[in-house]
Amino acid sequence: MRLGCIGDDFTGSSDLANTLAKGGMRVVQYTGIPDGPAAPWVEAGVVALKTRSIPVKEAVRQSLAALDWLRAQGCEQILFKYCSTFDSTPEGNIGPVADALAEALDARKVIVCPAFPGTGRSIYQGHLFVADRLLNECGMQNHPLTPMTDPDIRRWLAPQTRHRVGHVAAGDVFAGPERIAAALEAQDAAGHRLIVVDALRDADLVAIGAAAKGLPLITGGSGIAIGLPANFGCTPAPVPWQGQGGRAAVLSGSCSTATRAQVAHHAARHPAREIPAEEVIEGRLSAAEIADWILAQEGLPLAYSSADPAEVARVQERHGRAHAAETLEACFAEIARRLVAGGITRLITAGGETSGAVVEGLQLGTLDIGPEIDPGVPALRAGPDLVVALKSGNFGAVDFFEKADARLQGLP
Known part of the structure; x- marks a missing residue:
């Protein structure tokens, strides 16, 4: 294994794996830290963790354990992947994890670049x-776990890290890899260990990737991987895929603006049932009841808990943010288990926390990477009779659920 990746959620990790696979690398995504060694043919390993919103110390512990496993596989470079909207709080977890990895690798000139132009970041x-909105004006300011209220990544990262935060501006990035490398050197000389790097186009990410050749640690969204396969002598290639027949279902737990539009679009055309969060938390609605409803439907049924931000805030205030989130995630995990046991072979999920709960609930160990459905979301094979699509809340076109099911079946 040459490139080792640590993801803080499952949806973005699958996107990262897809980006590397499109670049010609042989990739496997692991759900959690594997018990044994990687297959000898794996060039890039993506260890997907669920550390975005857990306590800082535990996020650091899990990330360092993933680093130990990846280094044991012979990795020459480590990539720490987080969300392209930089989902975090003033306490972490991006800064503390980046600090811990940098210190373990004795890494300096650590790039911080959540940009992903293909999805508007x-x-x-x-x-x-x-897109054309600052981060704190795009809906992310209402995120139930990591509300993003400041678009300045330097300012948002500063209280999370023990190190000074630097910056490589767009003018240097536009000038190409050599200029980027020189700017990183200058920032390092000025005492900045974590360095935010501007990027507006895919071409910028390619140039940043070239400048990052040989650096022990890079951090960013999945887009930062666009320029990395070339550093290892790989060239872009089609990603093979075998479609899956059978029955399909959609589970959505994201409250993002994009997902709520997707839910509304889908509900107007297919069977759909809302999962009121308060009913689940108070025990008035069970996972078994929801799963039975889905299994009784024809076509592409959707079960969703994607309320507007004001309603989410009210439920959190009444029941506690952590308790509300944990209860809903446990519900989605149990629904997924019942659906697969009931014959569902194609499962589409929306929302990072929801997708993580489903993956953990189904105990999916490794995921084979398939073709891209929409920017940032690939098809994934989880087993001989199960394929999945794990969508981050803000990703995908309005008809994403229908497109995802078609691609999972192997249709154009």
Whole structure:
């Protein structure tokens, strides 16, 4: 294994694996830290953790354990992958994990770049944009676990890290890899260990990737991987895929603006049932009841808990943020188990925490990477009779659920 990747969630980790596979690398995504060694043919290993919103110390512990496993596989470079909207709080977890990895690897000039132009995420003058909106104006300010209220990544990262935060501006990035490398050297000389790097186009990420050749540690969204396969002598290639027949279902737990639009679009065309969070938390609605409803439907049924931000805030205030989140995630995990036991062979999920709960609930050990459905979301094979799509809340076109099911079946 040459490139080792540590992801803080399952949806973004699958996107990262897809990006590397499209770049020509032989990739496997692991759900959690494997018990044994990787297969000898694996060039890039993606260890997907669920550390985005857990306590800082536990996130650091799990990330360092993943690093130990990846280094034991012979990795020459480590990539720490987080969300392209930099989901975190003033306490972490991005900064503390990046610090711990940097210290373990004795890494300096650590790139911080959540940009992903293909999904509208760009960084200019250190500020993160989602399409034409600043991060704190795109809906992420209402995220139930990691509300993003400041678009300046330098300012948001500063209280999370023990190190000074630097910046490589767009002018240097546009000038190409040599200029980026020189700017990183200058920032390092000025005492900045974590360095935010601007990026507005895929070409910028390619240039940043070239400048990162030989660095022990890189951090960013999955887009940062666009330029990395070439550093290992790989060239882009089609990703093979065998479609899966059978029955399908959709589970959505994201409250993002994009997912709520997708839910509304799908509910107007297919069977759909809302999962009121308060009913689940208070024990008035069970996973078994929801799973039985889905299994009784024809077509592509959807079960969703994607309320508007004000309703989510009210439920959290009444029941506690952590308790509400844990109860809903446990519900989705149990629904998924019952659906697969009931014959579902194609499962589509929306929301990072929801997808993580489903993957853990089904105990999916490794995921084989398939073709891209929409930017940031690949098809995944979880077993001989099960394929999945794990969508981050903000990703995908309005008809994503229908597109995902078609691609999982092997249709164009």
